[in-house]
């Protein structure tokens with residue numbers, strides 16, 4: 490006669506003559522490994538997709554902006570008829586890096602005499618010839634670019650044949666304060682062309 494099995498379920502099965510249901514088949518190790526690998530791959534793809542999309546879209550956003558208004562000074566800081574240069578400071582960012590604020594260019598502002606249609610006019614200080622910085626003539630009678638002697642009136646009109654076009658005017662807006670804030674839409678333009686073509 491067989492000795493009864495030590496396991497309780499097996500003993501009961503042995504005693505009653507019934508058979509216990511077989512345990513469910515375990516998932517093969519190879520299948521488990523494939524499943525884990527696929528899940529990890531999906532996770533990595535999702536993490537990489539977010540900055541990737543930002544990188545692709547960032548240039549589109551930059552191109553569409555067409556320049557931004559910068560607060561440059563207060564109207565009371567400008568003397569009528571006297572040009573003043575101001576640096577334009579911007580913070581830059583791309584898909585990965587946020588750069589600290591730094592000068593990206595400069596503008597010339599001239600407050601107009603009372604009664605004029607515009608209170609302030611602004612010029613890009615980059616020369617339309619080849620992009621050097623425009624300054625004021627030593628005798629204070631107009632603008633001069635020291636690189637190849639492009640010369641302009643204080644209205645930005647050329648006074649010789651070096652520059653291909655007048656100085657590039659920029660949009661100006663004044664706030665509604667008692668001492669208005671002077672804001673300039675800072676843009677850069679292609680050099681060495683007769684046409685004023687904004688850079689993206």
Ligand code: FES
Nearest residue numbers: 616618619634637
């Ligand atoms: S860059 Fe100004 S004159 Fe040439």
